[in-house]
Amino acid sequence: MAPWPWTARHLAGDEVRTRIVPWAVASPLVVVGVIALLLRLLVGPPSAGTLLSVLAGGVVSAVLLLYLSIQAADRIDEEGRHRQDTLDAARRQALHDPLTDLGNRQLFSDRLQHALARRGSHACAVLYLDLDSFKTINDVHGHAAGDTVLVEVANRLRAAVRPEDTVARFGGDEFAVLCEDLTDELNASRIADRVVSSISDRPVVTTGGREITVTPSVGIALARDEADASKLLRRADAALYRAKEGGKARSELFDERMQAQAVDTLQTEDDLSLAVAQGQLRLHYQPIVDLADGHVQGVEALLRWQHPRRGLLQPADFLPLAERSGLIVSIGAWVIAEAWRTLEGWYAEAGDDCRLTVSVNISSRQLANGELLDAIALAQPSGPAASALLVEVTEELLVADAKAGFSTLHALRTMGVRVGVDDFGRGVSSLSHLQSMPVDHVKVDRHFIAGLGLHRQDEAVVAGIIGMAKNMGVGVIAEGVETPDQLATLRRLGCDAAQGFLLGYPSPGLDLDRAVHPGPDGALHGVLDLDVSSVLPDAVPTASV
Numbered sequence: 164m165a166p167w168p169w170t171a172r173h174l175a176g177d178e179v180r181t182r183i184v185p186w187a188v189a190s191p192l193v194v195v196g197v198i199a200l201l202l203r204l205l206v207g208p209p210s211a212g213t214l215l216s217v218l219a220g221g222v223v224s225a226v227l228l229l230y231l232s233i234q235a236a237d238r239i240d241e242e243g244r245h246r247q248d249t250l251d252a253a254r255r256q257a258l259h260d261p262l263t264d265l266g267n268r269q270l271f272s273d274r275l276q277h278a279l280a281r282r283g284s285h286a287c288a289v290l291y292l293d294l295d296s297f298k299t300i301n302d303v304h305g306h307a308a309g310d311t312v313l314v315e316v317a318n319r320l321r322a323a324v325r326p327e328d329t330v331a332r333f334g335g336d337e338f339a340v341l342c343e344d345l346t347d348e349l350n351a352s353r354i355a356d357r358v359v360s361s362i363s364d365r366p367v368v369t370t371g372g373r374e375i376t377v378t379p380s381v382g383i384a385l386a387r388d389e390a391d392a393s394k395l396l397r398r399a400d401a402a403l404y405r406a407k408e409g410g411k412a413r414s415e416l417f418d419e420r421m422q423a424q425a426v427d428t429l430q431t432e433d434d435l436s437l438a439v440a441q442g443q444l445r446l447h448y449q450p451i452v453d454l455a456d457g458h459v460q461g462v463e464a465l466l467r468w469q470h471p472r473r474g475l476l477q478p479a480d481f482l483p484l485a486e487r488s489g490l491i492v493s494i495g496a497w498v499i500a501e502a503w504r505t506l507e508g509w510y511a512e513a514g515d516d517c518r519l520t521v522s523v524n525i526s527s528r529q530l531a532n533g534e535l536l537d538a539i540a541l542a543q544p545s546g547p548a549a550s551a552l553l554v555e556v557t558e559e560l561l562v563a564d565a566k567a568g569f570s571t572l573h574a575l576r577t578m579g580v581r582v583g584v585d586d587f588g589r590g591v592s593s594l595s596h597l598q599s600m601p602v603d604h605v606k607v608d609r610h611f612i613a614g615l616g617l618h619r620q621d622e623a624v625v626a627g628i629i630g631m632a633k634n635m636g637v638g639v640i641a642e643g644v645e646t647p648d649q650l651a652t653l654r655r656l657g658c659d660a661a662q663g664f665l666l667g668y669p670s671p672g673l674d675l676d677r678a679v680h681p682g683p684d685g686a687l688h689g690v691l692d693l694d695v696s697s698v699l700p701d702a703v704p705t706a707s708v
């Protein structure tokens with residue numbers, strides 16, 4: 164029922180009510196007064212009947228006016244409420260995560276800044292957490308199950324912290340908790356321990372009735388005098404990293420040791436951002452040998468960093484940092500351009516007989532970034548055909564984001580670039596995925612190659628990958644080949660090509676003679692000390708990589 168106009172004043176219709184209602188109430192008296200005055204002037208005093216009928220007319224018009232004003236006011240109220248609701252929903256959407264209904268990064272940052280600005284003698288802490296091996300849950304159980312886990316983790320997080328704490332989801336499986344007004348710094352660790360146990364203690368049950376056990380790692384950073392919001396988050400991230408290194412499913416408090424490491428990381432990041440511009444990056448090329456005749460069919464370009472103080476650094480020393488900071492995109496573009504430039508040099512030197520290929524490794528950021536296609540298009544204005552360029556992505560990466568990854572790989576193949584899958588066999592569903600992958604070759608993971616001659620199951624896996632790949636017209640390269648036995652087994656199994664210390668170390672240059680004009684058995688003869696034709700008289704595989 165509509166509220167009585169002069170007792171319930173609210174929202175936008177209020178103005179209509181306050182203006183019209185007094186007029187409506189007064190209108191019968193005004194009408195009667197005006198008509199009485201007119202009659203008195205024209206024909207003398209009105210009769211009681213005339214006055215009554217005029218009064219009745221005035222009352223009817225007043226009621227009508229009242230009714231219309233209430234309708235108009237309600238309509239205005241309704242529109243106002245609707246506008247307010249829409250505004251509230253938009254505001255909420257901008258600050259909340261739609262899946263879990265927790266706050267998002269923006270909301271968390273606002274609250275954190277506010278908390279830091281107004282904190283007095285009480286401590287304030289940030290807990291930063293993610294789920295251990297969450298990607299595997301998505302890989303094995305599917306994204307719907309992954310979402311169920313995230314929603315349940317959000318609920319348990321809410322229940323584990325104090326009511327006044329702010330819980331947010333930053334995206335993926337990353338969450339953060341802001342704890343204000345801590346009377347004791349130890350309280351932050353206690354809350355973190357509660358978070359770990361509430362998530363780890365019992366499995367999450369998905370809609371299909373499956374039970375998934377999940378554990379979080381938590382990094383804790385306490386706000387000290389100088390802490391600002393972004394610094395505090397970085398510290399919590401560093402502590403989280405340490406918790407992961409320390410065995411996962413645990414919490415770790417940011418301390419001075421981490422502080423020193425964080426400074427070191429920042430310094431390395433600064434150095435790395437200059438490395439491309441100052442020409443400190445290098446490519447070393449490891450030969451990939453055709454197992455049919457032993458000639459070098461191509462090289463894999465491997466990144467090194469000639470650091471001005473620390474010497475020659477391996478990818479493991481700086482690539483994770485490059486990934487995290489986003490520098491990998493510009494470094495990756497440099498690798499492509501430099502590898503192509505080197506290849507053009509070799510083609511110019513060796514002449515038309517040259518069939519060398521160069522493989523470059525692509526990271527997840529590059530794969531998700533459209534700039535990869537631009538970088539390749541830019542690097543190949545002339546010279547060897549596009550098919551001399553091979554890009555390698557890890558299988559893990561393809562499975563993690565198959566949709567985006569596959570579309571980039573399809574685009575690359577349309578450009579004529581060939582695509583390979585690195586570390587193949589390590590993933591959870593390799594063989595089933597191979598059929599759908601837009602690839603030209605796979606590189607069998609070195610773990611299985613190391614097991615050749617030692618573990619029967621490794622040989623079975625390698626044989627399975629080779630058999631399946633060949634059925635699909637996909638080439639097979641073995642990586643990490645270090646002994647003649649491994650090489651002989653690979654040849655017996657029909658592997659197309661191989662690389663590893665046995666066949667050649669990564670180096671800044673390449674013996675072009677060996678690549679372009681191989682001897683009768685090429686590199687193999689030396690390392691196997693065998694006559695190739697006596698090993699495989701009929702089944703020498705043709706190179707398809």
Ligand SMILES: [Mg+2]
Nearest residue numbers: 463524555585
């Ligand atoms: Mg590789």
